[in-house]
């Protein structure tokens with residue numbers, strides 16, 4: 220099987236090839252059991268398409284507008300060494316014979332970050348114990364997912380951290396169908412070059428062709444194609460000839476695997492403390508928003524299990540500056556805004572909410588964007604800002620309870636629960652309001668947002684009041700707080 224030629228991608232219309240998706244008008248939709256596999260698949264397929272097409276912005280615009288013929292695909296494919304995408308080779312560098320090999324069940328690859336030791340490491344999906352078998356086609360996306368998400372500590376002493384650090388948030392541009400989505404997330408080589416500071420001698424060989432060496436992996440030496448599939452482990456899968464149903468894609472296969480083997484790479488990327496402190500630098504990963512701090516660049520991650528993506532949406536599409544940090548949108552979002560945007564697109568925010576080596580939640584949210592994302596940013600920011608304003612008001616109103624003299628933990632518990640409810644409910648409200656982003660002007664959108672989100676904050680506040688109506692001190696404090704929610708919004 221070759222990933223650039225053969226049908227290994229699970230869709231609602233059966234297994235298809237990358238060429239099928241890019242060159243036909245069928246409405247293929249990915250079909251995998253877990254969001255994280257879908258998310259990894261979108262990134263992996265766009266990265267594969269980047270390697271085959273190597274388009275300039277102008278060429279990419281043409282593919283998006285007019286599509287791509289089978290002949291164009293074959294011609295592009297004939298110009299690259301497709302042997303590196305054979306299934307016994309792709310993203311599998313070979314460890315030395317002397318290396319100590321660790322192994323684990325494929326279950327640990329589904330989120331790509333799961334930790335062996337911690338109790339909630341497998342808590343990501345409800346029936347994790349049922350995910351024990353992968354078909355040989357799905358080993359590639361599992362391997363890719365691991366490398367894009369893994370943080371060293373997840374595997375203890377046998378762990379290494381991938382090029383973008385552990386559990387990073389991913390943002391992708393989502394089109395009207397799978398073909399358009401993949402093309403929107405193809406990296407244009409001229410745009411990449413303009414935005415990155417690669418050295419002239421940067422290597423573009425794949426790491427399973429030319430493995431990394433040394434203690435420090437300098438970002439400026441890692442070319443685009445090399446970095447898109449950057450490794451941190453020698454990985455192999457134990458393939459058995461046995462007929463079974465794959466727990467990742469649901470297809471029956473006669474080549475299955477239950478176990479993967481790993482040997483870690485010993486050097487450090489700039490995504491780690493060691494790499495950062497020694498000046499390895501941040502590799503500009505196209506799908507990862509980043510946080511620029513005084514001591515270096517970090518991938519944006521979600522650490523709080525009650526976190527919801529709407530709160531950070533402005534940062535992911537426009538960026539956000541504060542005193543000490545600057546959040547920069549992922550390159551792929553910049554590319555869309557600056558060079559491609561002339562059609563309708565959505566932004567997909569995905570990833571895991573990780574705490575140490577454990578997964579405490581996951582994110583897979585789709586937001587409508589105005590068709591001219593470069594001009595109409597205000598429509599989005601105003602919606603998000605009104606949500607954050609209402610959140611702040613609710614917080615101040617609830618703070619009145621702390622004046623009563625009750626146990627602080629007890630009061631914090633009441634407040635936190637109410638705040639979490641607001642943040643969670645606001646997620647759907649914001650997504651809903653943004654559906655009208657092209658039909659309504661900024662002022663009207665803002666008005667809708669303020670009214671829905673303010674009603675939500677008031678409803679949550681009222682339910683707290685109702686619950687404590689017989690606790691006179693708390694009730695009185697809440698009455699004092701109430702006016703804050705009713706103050707006019709400016």
Ligand SMILES: [Zn+2]
Pocket residue numbers: 353354355356357465466467468469470
């Ligand atoms: Zn499968």
